[in-house]
Amino acid sequence: MSTLEKLRIDKWLWAARFYKTRSIAADEIAKGRVLINEQLCKPAREIKVGDQLTIQQGQIEKVVMVRALSSVRGPAPVAQTLYEETQESIEKxxxxxxxxxxxxxxxxxxxxxxxxxxxxxxxxxxxxxF
Incomplete structure (x- = not known):
């Protein structure tokens, strides 16, 4: 993880292992399945630490808080340190x-x-x- 202040949302979703490729992440964002602070966004939108993301993957909806930024895709345990899922989201x-x-x-x-x-x-x- 580096000391970035802002990063493109599609790149972060790929690095955090929510999607397998950046192009899939960009497509899902364009379809409105990813919200930043409860607002629609575009793939080039920049996020920062502390933003709340709502990610819809099939029937599963996750609400996560961005804890760190990384522009490289690493192993899953490292990727899980980039975000924290809210307790309400886990219960839901x-x-x-x-x-x-x-x-x-x-x-x-x-x-x-x-x-x-x-x-x-x-x-x-x-x-x-009948």
Missing amino acids: RELEKERRRFIHEPADDYTKGRPTKRDRRELEHWRRV
């Missing part, structure tokens, strides 16, 4: 994890591609019933 993620564990999402059954012959027979059966 744990509750969501428990909810997903006990509640079955019906749409998950149909995300595997085209229906099989068995699936089509079941659909036809339900059409005749």
